[in-house]
Amino acid sequence: MTFDDGPSPKLTPMLLDMLKQRGIKVTFFVVGQNAAEYPDILKRAAAEGHEIGNHSWNHPQLTHLSAAGVDSQIEQTNAAIRAAIGHNPVLIRPPYGATNAALDRRFNEQYGLKVILWEVDPLDWKYRNSARVEREILNQTKPGSIILSHDIHATTVAAMPDTLDALLAKGYKFVTVSELIAMEKSPPAKPATVAPKAGTPAPGSAAITPPPAPSATPASSDHNTPPPPASPTPSVPATEGSAAR
Numbered sequence: 748m749t750f751d752d753g754p755s756p757k758l759t760p761m762l763l764d765m766l767k768q769r770g771i772k773v774t775f776f777v778v779g780q781n782a783a784e785y786p787d788i789l790k791r792a793a794a795e796g797h798e799i800g801n802h803s804w805n806h807p808q809l810t811h812l813s814a815a816g817v818d819s820q821i822e823q824t825n826a827a828i829r830a831a832i833g834h835n836p837v838l839i840r841p842p843y844g845a846t847n848a849a850l851d852r853r854f855n856e857q858y859g860l861k862v863i864l865w866e867v868d869p870l871d872w873k874y875r876n877s878a879r880v881e882r883e884i885l886n887q888t889k890p891g892s893i894i895l896s897h898d899i900h901a902t903t904v905a906a907m908p909d910t911l912d913a914l915l916a917k918g919y920k921f922v923t924v925s926e927l928i929a930m931e932k933s934p935p936a937k938p939a940t941v942a943p944k945a946g947t948p949a950p951g952s953a954a955i956t957p958p959p960a961p962s963a964t965p966a967s968s969d970h971n972t973p974p975p976p977a978s979p980t981p982s983v984p985a986t987e988g989s990a991a992r
């Protein structure tokens with residue numbers, strides 16, 4: 748489970764409470780200017796076991812920037828994260844999923860950042876409807892899925908208790924993105940149940956654990972493909988960007 752564009756001073760602490768109650772670890776891809784404004788929220792998230800990733804300084808489409816512009820977006824955000832939690836992130840999610848092979852290589856070589864996109868997109872920034880967010884996540888999620896959501900929308904955070912409980916009831920287990928990557932690198936010798944049955948979670952196997960096929964990792968082979976559908980539509984930058992403060 749991943750949450751982008753925060754931290755939000757009101758919603759992110761509420762979300763952290765929900766996650767804590769359920770023992771769920773997630774990954775936050777934070778916008779640098781929000782991270783700089785609310786370092787204590789980041790500090791709390793990291794202390795409670797969540798991962799923090801870079802989501803640029805103020806949410807531009809990085810593919811449209813000069814090299815210096817990209818560097819500034821990455822470096823300022825890394826600095827804000829470092830100031831809050833004491834170390835640099837190792838993951839980046841480019842706003843709108845907009846990236847290319849050259850950028851991916853630079854993120855990696857220059858900053859040690861791995862690009863992470865997503866498989867499940869409830870379009871929560873577009874349809875501000877909690878029931879829809881929950882339904883879309885439950886319909887689309889498979890073992891190993893990386894789920895995209897935004898902790899700056901009240902409707903998304905309001906959808907989380909039921910969504911998380913439903914995924915837990917199906918036997919899914921939540922891990923941070925770096926934990927997921929580590930699991931994919933060293934899969935269990937014996938592939939455990941890939942599709943958990945409702946109500947019968949198999950210990951140590953349930954989901955958001957990786958399926959045997961490596962195809963579920965968006966950051967491996969999908970770098971050159973366009974961002975997932977519906978994200979780069981012209982309306983997205985305005986809508987999401989404005990919401991990203």
Ligand SMILES: [Zn+2]
Pocket residue numbers: 751752802806842843987991
């Ligand atoms: Zn975003």
